[in-house]
Amino acid sequence: MSDRRAVFTTKWHIPLLLAPTVAALFAFQYVPAIQALRLSFFRARAFGQNPEFVGLDNYIHLFTSAAYHNSLTVTVIFTLAVVGMTMLVGLWVSFMIYRVSSNKTVYMIAAIWPYALPPAVAGAILMFLFHPQVGVVSVNIENLTHLNINWQVKGRQALIVVIIASIWKGLGFNVIFFLAALNKIPRSLTEASKLDGVGDLNLLRKVYLPLMTPTLVFLLVMNTIYAFFSTFAIIDIMTRGGPTNSTNILIYNLYVDSFQYYNLGSGSAQSIILFFIVAALMIVQLRVSDRYGHYG
Amino acid sequence: MRHEVSTRRTVLKSAGAVSALGLAGCIGDDDDDGTDSGDDDDGNGNGDSATVEFWHPLGGDVGEILDEFVTDFNDQSDHTVEHSQQGNYNEVLDATMSAANAGDPPHIAMIGPGMLYGAKESGLFTPVSEIVGDVDYDQFASGLVNFFQIEDEFWAWPLNNSTTINYYNLDIYEEAGLPDPRDDPPTTFEEVGDHAATIVEETDVSNGISFNHHQWFTRQWFALGGQTLFNNENGHEGHPTEINLDNDLATEIWSWWGDLYDEGSYLYPGRRDGQAVNQAFISQEVGIIASSSASIAGLFEGAEDAGFEIASGPYLAPQEERVGQVLGGGALATPSDGYESDAHRAAAAEFLQWMSSPEIQAEWHKQTGYIPMHVDALDLLEEENWFEERPEFSPAVDAMFESEDVPATRNPMVDPFGETMDLLDDVFEFVIDGTPVDEALANGKEDIDSVLGQYS
Numbered sequence: 232m233s234d235r236r237a238v239f240t241t242k243w244h245i246p247l248l249l250a251p252t253v254a255a256l257f258a259f260q261y262v263p264a265i266q267a268l269r270l271s272f273f274r275a276r277a278f279g280q281n282p283e284f285v286g287l288d289n290y291i292h293l294f295t296s297a298a299y300h301n302s303l304t305v306t307v308i309f310t311l312a313v314v315g316m317t318m319l320v321g322l323w324v325s326f327m328i329y330r331v332s333s334n335k336t337v338y339m340i341a342a343i344w345p346y347a348l349p350p351a352v353a354g355a356i357l358m359f360l361f362h363p364q365v366g367v368v369s370v371n372i373e374n375l376t377h378l379n380i381n382w383q384v385k386g387r388q389a390l391i392v393v394i395i396a397s398i399w400k401g402l403g404f405n406v407i408f409f410l411a412a413l414n415k416i417p418r419s420l421t422e423a424s425k426l427d428g429v430g431d432l433n434l435l436r437k438v439y440l441p442l443m444t445p446t447l448v449f450l451l452v453m454n455t456i457y458a459f460f461s462t463f464a465i466i467d468i469m470t471r472g473g474p475t476n477s478t479n480i481l482i483y484n485l486y487v488d489s490f491q492y493y494n495l496g497s498g499s500a501q502s503i504i505l506f507f508i509v510a511a512l513m514i515v516q517l518r519v520s521d522r523y524g525h526y527g
Numbered sequence: 528m529r530h531e532v533s534t535r536r537t538v539l540k541s542a543g544a545v546s547a548l549g550l551a552g553c554i555g556d557d558d559d560d561g562t563d564s565g566d567d568d569d570g571n572g573n574g575d576s577a578t579v580e581f582w583h584p585l586g587g588d589v590g591e592i593l594d595e596f597v598t599d600f601n602d603q604s605d606h607t608v609e610h611s612q613q614g615n616y617n618e619v620l621d622a623t624m625s626a627a628n629a630g631d632p633p634h635i636a637m638i639g640p641g642m643l644y645g646a647k648e649s650g651l652f653t654p655v656s657e658i659v660g661d662v663d664y665d666q667f668a669s670g671l672v673n674f675f676q677i678e679d680e681f682w683a684w685p686l687n688n689s690t691t692i693n694y695y696n697l698d699i700y701e702e703a704g705l706p707d708p709r710d711d712p713p714t715t716f717e718e719v720g721d722h723a724a725t726i727v728e729e730t731d732v733s734n735g736i737s738f739n740h741h742q743w744f745t746r747q748w749f750a751l752g753g754q755t756l757f758n759n760e761n762g763h764e765g766h767p768t769e770i771n772l773d774n775d776l777a778t779e780i781w782s783w784w785g786d787l788y789d790e791g792s793y794l795y796p797g798r799r800d801g802q803a804v805n806q807a808f809i810s811q812e813v814g815i816i817a818s819s820s821a822s823i824a825g826l827f828e829g830a831e832d833a834g835f836e837i838a839s840g841p842y843l844a845p846q847e848e849r850v851g852q853v854l855g856g857g858a859l860a861t862p863s864d865g866y867e868s869d870a871h872r873a874a875a876a877e878f879l880q881w882m883s884s885p886e887i888q889a890e891w892h893k894q895t896g897y898i899p900m901h902v903d904a905l906d907l908l909e910e911e912n913w914f915e916e917r918p919e920f921s922p923a924v925d926a927m928f929e930s931e932d933v934p935a936t937r938n939p940m941v942d943p944f945g946e947t948m949d950l951l952d953d954v955f956e957f958v959i960d961g962t963p964v965d966e967a968l969a970n971g972k973e974d975i976d977s978v979l980g981q982y983s
Binding site for chain 2: 276279296471493494
């Protein structure tokens with residue numbers, strides 16, 4: 232009688248099987264990360280030539296720089312708005328699609344479509360829609376409300392525009408997961424609630440949401456990463472961080488410093504800071520979700 | 528300054544195509560400014576032929592014109608120049624830098640003027656004057672020579688250079704009852720501002736004037752007013768530690784510009800969008816624009832297609848005084864490591880001298896609109912009555928040949944150039960967002976000085 236589960240009798244296969252993954256992780260994750268950490272202690276001049284060791288200078292400069300503080304504030308506002316609104320709107324849209332009885336697929340495709348667009352294309356489309364002089368959306372809002380839309384000049388408006396654009400772009404991804412979660416909820420619960428006379432909003436809030444917490448946590452993490460990193464293309468195409476640096480989120484600031492100003496030292500320091508911010512956020516989010524999340 | 532390249536429509540069609548053979552024939556064998564390598568008889572020794580690699584960002588029509596010139600050079604020389612487009616100015620620089628770090632850079636790289644100081648400091652480039660040998664600077668336009676000189680060395684060889692000029696819509700001028708700008712062009716802030724206001728009042732045109740929100744246009748005003756942008760003589764007497772935004776000229780520039788915007792005379796095209804300015808002009812949304820002289824062909828063609836008449840004139844200046852203007856476009860720099868042999872040096876030198884010779888420069892100017900760098904090219908063009916036939920080409924050429932060689936008109940020697948210039952462009956964004964001019968300038972100065980301090 233042999234133990235049928237023991238396919239491997241020796242232990243050497245463990246490192247062997249892990250090797251390809253570990254090698255790939257080393258080559259493309261750990262080595263560049265260590266390089267970035269090393270670079271962050273150097274300052275180069277003249278297009279990245281002749282780097283000179285400066286210790287923690289890059290970090291000190293960032294922590295005392297008003298421009299970097301501004302970028303941090305912008306990122307916090309931007310991330311809170313994008314993550315919060317994407318999930319709220321995404322949940323509402325999914326709930327509506329879930330409940331609708333006819334043409335469900337049409338609504339679903341319409342909601343998910345923006346997610347299929349490359350961010351750069353999405354940015355270009357929204358740029359035309361919201362263009363202060365010729366954009367269909369801007370012109371109609373101006374005509375209806377007598378607001379003066381001029382987000383190429385007004386920083387606050389620009390921030391609102393890129394937030395709306397990022398929410399629109401991120402919506403489809405959320406809808407896919409929300410719909411999947413909603414469809415997993417047993418019908419019997421809905422029927423029981425209906426019989427008890429539970430209203431739509433309460434049904435969503437008190438019955439569906441608690442059952443969807445694993446999805447909520449997952450989307451919270453993914454949306455945070457999205458807001459921090461993947462909105463780069465939208466910012467780059469629509470505002471380039473301006474005007475008056477009002478849309479200069481950390482990832483954009485990092486890109487400009489590293490690849491336009493050739494200031495690789497500061498850029499690396501910023502990427503290390505960004506890594507710790509996002510890592511800390513992840514830990515907090517997962518801890519919190521452990522406490523409130525219901526898995527199964 | 529990519530916009531100059533991308534907006535250009537060639538003058539080729541209007542100037543008349545010049546056959547490659549005819550062009551080569553112009554030079555003939557009396558090319559006595561070539562070096563010993565041009566000696567046809569000597570098959571060995573110094574006369575060894577070499578192939579020179581030349582990287583540049585010129586695509587489209589200008590790229591094709593450049594290709595014709597390079598082909599002509601190769602036809603008449605023992606040496607060969609192989610040119611290739613490598614994206615935009617930044618990408619050419621990136622590619623050149625990585626190639627130089629790997630020990631195999633091109634022999635000639637076209638870089639933007641703002642990159643010159645950084646290129647020098649990188650230690651990867653040799654002054655082009657060392658490659659060419661004796662350079663007779665007197666043969667070149669003063670405004671071009673002093674722009675690329677650092678401490679008496681020529682760091683880049685001018686080739687495709689332009690400057691800013693004004694353009695007027697003559698139909699709108701007539702409608703507004705303003706005097707013909709061809710006879711009496713408005714040249715100062717005050718005159719141009721008055722004209723713009725009159726246009727808004729007297730016609731249906733929504734805004735009087737537009738020009739690009741780009742540091743190149745701002746730096747022109749400092750040069751015209753004779754004010755250095757950076758201390759230490761614009762960085763020519765040591766790396767600058769301060770930007771000069773705390774003077775009357777700076778206040779005048781940003782106050783006038785901000786008022787122009789507030790009064791509704793200025794169409795704000797967005798940050799660094801020269802294309803939007805040209806489009807607004809062609810669709811007759813504005814009566815006056817300032818734009819690159821490299822846009823002449825495109826704008827004149829566009830206006831003709833749209834059925835209205837335009838003229839060009841000198842770039843608007845803060846005051847009557849016009850000390851000089853600064854250049855845009857690219858110039859040819861020489862990475863050190865590319866020159867394996869004397870033959871390579873000789874080949875590069877021959878090509879550069881050939882490109883800047885009077886006949887070639889006259890043709891180059893006619894086809895591309897770039898400022899001819901050779902003094903004698905002007906005589907050739909005048910003999911052909913070029914400027915009488917095409918008066919729109921005069922203002923930019925005049926500006927660069929009349930430019931005084933003072934620190935204010937020199938290329939600012941500053942590293943990092945890109946970052947300081949971005950911060951300079953921020954100032955106007957704050958002004959039109961409601962920050963008082965003095966405060967915006969003080970903040971801008973503080974930010975830029977801190978960046979300069981970090982690198983000094």
